[in-house]
Amino acid sequence: MSTADLAATRRTSRLALHDRVALVLALVAAAGSFGAFLSIAPNRLADGRPLTLWNVGLSQTAIVLALLVLVFMAAFIGDRTWRSGALFASGAGLLISMLLIAGTAAAAQLDPQEPARRIALGSAFWILFSVGVLACFQGLQHAARIWKALLSLALAAALIAIAASGELNSLSLAREFHAQRATFPTELLRHIGLVAAAVVVASFCAIPLVLAAVYRSGARSAIFTTLNLLQTIPSIALFGLLIAPLSFVAAHVSLAREIGIGGIGAAPALIALVLYGLLPLVRSADAGLRNVPANVQEAARGMGMNAQEIFWKVDLPLALPALVSGLRVVTVQSIGLAIVAALIGAGGLGTFVFQGIGEYALDLVLVGALPTILLAVAADALFQIVIANVRSRP
Amino acid sequence: MMRVGLLTPLLALAFVALALFMPATAPFFHWLFPENPRPVFLRASFLELTLAHAELVLISAGAATAFALGVGIFVTRPAGREFLPIVGALAAVGQTFPPAAVLALAVPALGYGEAPTLLALFLYSILPILEGTIAGLHAVPADVREAADGLGFSSATKLTRIELPLAAPYILAGVRTSTIIAIGTATIGSTIGALSLGSPIVEGLAAENTAYVLQGALVVALFAILVDRGFELLERRLARQSRSELPASRPRRAAAAAAP
Structure with missing residues (x-):
């Protein structure tokens, strides 16, 4: 066994960092998730009051945390196929759960007493969503072209289906779209x-x-x-x-x-x-x-x-x-x-x-x-x- | 190229004259638009507008150049090579984003005025410079790199003495693209409340005062063209310099002499 092989076995046998991009993504997402997930304003003109992820709910926070831990752990997986798979899965999970959590949380914030209330997406949503996109990119990087295309299309279809299902209708962005549907x-x-x-x-x-x-x-x-x-x-x-x-x-x-x-x-x-x-x-x-x-x-x-x-x-x-x-x-x-x-x-x-x-x-x-x-x-x-x-x- | 040599000073003269003495054109615009009671934009002087515009572009382009150079150098070093694919993809996809849309997206983040305009200009300016830096550092021939290693250059010396000078034309091209886009986007910045040469255009469009639109458009067009000509001259000078000095040829020759 050559010294290089020995070094390689030693490297895989211990916990080693294999993908620093994933590590950075996990850390950025963790830092970003402290910001406002949603912003709730009484009307179009007033400034919003922030609603953090843990204000939304414990189970929602737990889901996001679990996905971020998965991104973090993916950075330490030695096998490239498994690492890529874990990254793509956690990225896709992050994207889908972001939309679903935002949609249901916004619906819960609707108030019949305040019909003009606007629930907008906050910085934590956008940062976590962007990290999800980048994790998917990083996960698909070494995949064959056909897999890249199929998986991206499937993910896009899933996201569009969520948006089309009416799950997001309570968000002010969706309501604004709805108001403009004629033009x-x-x-x-x-x-x-x-x-x-x-x-x-x-x-x-x-x-x-x-x-x-x-x-x-x-x-x-x-x-x-x-x-x-x-x-x-x-x-x-x-x-x-x-x-x-x-x-x-x-x-x-x-x-x-x-x-x-x-x-x-x-x-x-x-x-x-x-x-x-x-x-x-x-x-x-x-x-x-x-x-x-x-x-x-x-x-x-x-x-x-x-x-x-x-x-x-x-x-x-x-x-x-x-x-x-x-x-x-x-x-x-x-x-x-x-x-x-x-x-x-x-x-x-x-x-x-x-x-x-x-x-x-x-x-x-x-x-x-x-x-x-x-x-x-x-x-x-x-x-x-x-x-x-x-x-x-x- | 002789025609360009004559054109640039003429355009510069027109630009300086218009920026300094726009109120003197009142009779002309009055003749052009007889029913317009206020044919010259007077809310701010065109010199003031030009300086405000230049300030927006200089701050954002300067900050973006420093940031993009840092990131571009990092992702081409062994320590940061892992980040190259994702950074390259971000720079490529980011440039398909319309500058006007990036400007509009800065409003929800920072409100109205100079701040969101600066943020949008900065973010957008990073991308072409980053792409230029990465392309330029990758274009350094492998044998030049090896020759520098053979001479015992430290990686820092190799970067500043060999790689960056050789990548300079690519980086400069990126800065040029960024600056021209920033000048255009700063013009649109007037719609979100930044003072720039776009202010007369936007106010003129809102008040149906075509004279204002013409004045702002003329001055900002001349400004952009002159800055672009300036970059052209800089690029030519750089090309001449590298031909006469050839920073790469020194280590190459030295390496050739050292070879048995």
């Missing part, structure tokens, strides 16, 4: 529609720019300088700069007014989103097309292909992953920028954000902000799957 689908669709329109229009506008940048060396620097300049301008400023010329056009061209072009509304928002989208699209397509290996093009020429055939059959397929990753950047970026478009009357989920800020209705802010974040993260994940598939194709 929420419209604004969500407007948001998605604005983003989709911007991505499609920007893609078409990018084609001549990409061709010029790749095949005409003189235009390259001018194109990139201009697009970079546009990208630098703060979103709200670009929206603002478009208002004046567009309202001028609307005031003087009746046709423009008839098709809905005005200083305020969807037109300046769409134009600004398209302008912002150009740089990522042109940059990634340019990189993709220029990185096609010269010897591959050489070989295609040797096979008797002409320049056009080389472009369609060689350059474009090889540049496809780069093109899709450009679309990914633009889509995620547009979902975020479209929030700001609500300020100039273009609608979308930003409407709730800014209405909530204006009315000091913080749950209404969340009604706009949380779906936008979910939308951006989901779009990003979807594009990553597409990119992985495009790459793996021969």
Whole structure:
């Protein structure tokens, strides 16, 4: 037995720390759980009074404590499979129990004497929930891709089922969602529609720019300088700069007014989103097309292909992953920028954000902000799957 | 690149003139918007707004750079390598969060005004710098690292003399991205009560005073573009310096000479 093997046996035979990430997660969660789990306010405007986890109940505290101990102990499990399994199980348990505990505790706090009472989620909830997400991530890290996908989907389905079951309806966030149920689908669709329109229009506008940048060396620097300049301008400023010329056009061209072009509304928002989208699209397509290996093009020429055939059959397929990753950047970026478009009357989920800020209705802010974040993260994940598939194709 | 050389001073001149002498443009905006009784934003001077805006960005970007450098260095050392996957994933996923949404989420946490704006700017600015630091430290060639070890460099000396200088372009690119996003987000910060160059825009939009919107938009756009040009110059200077000095080439040559 070599000295290394001896050292290894000695290490496994004693209690040893194998995953310091899990340890840090457990400690962060333990420290965070001292804060307010729920916050109870008599109405929308008043400040809330904190309700800690142990105020909620002994059994609920015991469940969370047990799960945190499991995360803590997972840090000391030597076998990687068991450690990962324990981490994922405790993380998933934490996520599910967080929702259920918050839902039932909020229902218990409802008071018919005080119909305007608002029960909001507190810092302890958010910290424990985040630790749950990170524990799941850490647990799935070494898993095969198929397991990663299946387990994440199953967990997401479980969380959505809890939210859909009405278990969370007493929370002010859910009540705010309920109050907006008439307008929420419209604004969500407007948001998605604005983003989709911007991505499609920007893609078409990018084609001549990409061709010029790749095949005409003189235009390259001018194109990139201009697009970079546009990208630098703060979103709200670009929206603002478009208002004046567009309202001028609307005031003087009746046709423009008839098709809905005005200083305020969807037109300046769409134009600004398209302008912002150009740089990522042109940059990634340019990189993709220029990185096609010269010897591959050489070989295609040797096979008797002409320049056009080389472009369609060689350059474009090889540049496809780069093109899709450009679309990914633009889509995620547009979902975020479209929030700001609500300020100039273009609608979308930003409407709730800014209405909530204006009315000091913080749950209404969340009604706009949380779906936008979910939308951006989901779009990003979807594009990553597409990119992985495009790459793996021969 | 000659055109850029002429463009930047012109933009700088326009920016300084507008920031200092915006009230002098009153006749122009009066001509542009004849029915507007107050065509120039006067609640605060544009110099004041620019300074407030710059302060928000400087504080948050400075704190974020220090924090991100620390974390980036930690997760690329043997002692912290375990944390690299989770930190990298957080930085990547965090950047898909819309900056405006992060700003909005800071309101429930800290209320209205400068504090939530600073928190949102700080949190968001960490991510690109962290990603740049990790990418830059990973891009240091293994043979350079080995040569430094062979020369008997301590890990601290290796970090400050070899790794950080070689990673500097990546880190600077991260700081540039962060700063430009922070300038844009600080503009939106006016909606939650922070004083910035976004204030005339937000007030103009609320009061349907397009002149205010134009003034704020022009100054903040010039401000962002100039800061970006500044970073561009800094990046070029850094590239020139590393070409002429090549901090990596010294240990490389020394190692080659030491080889039998």
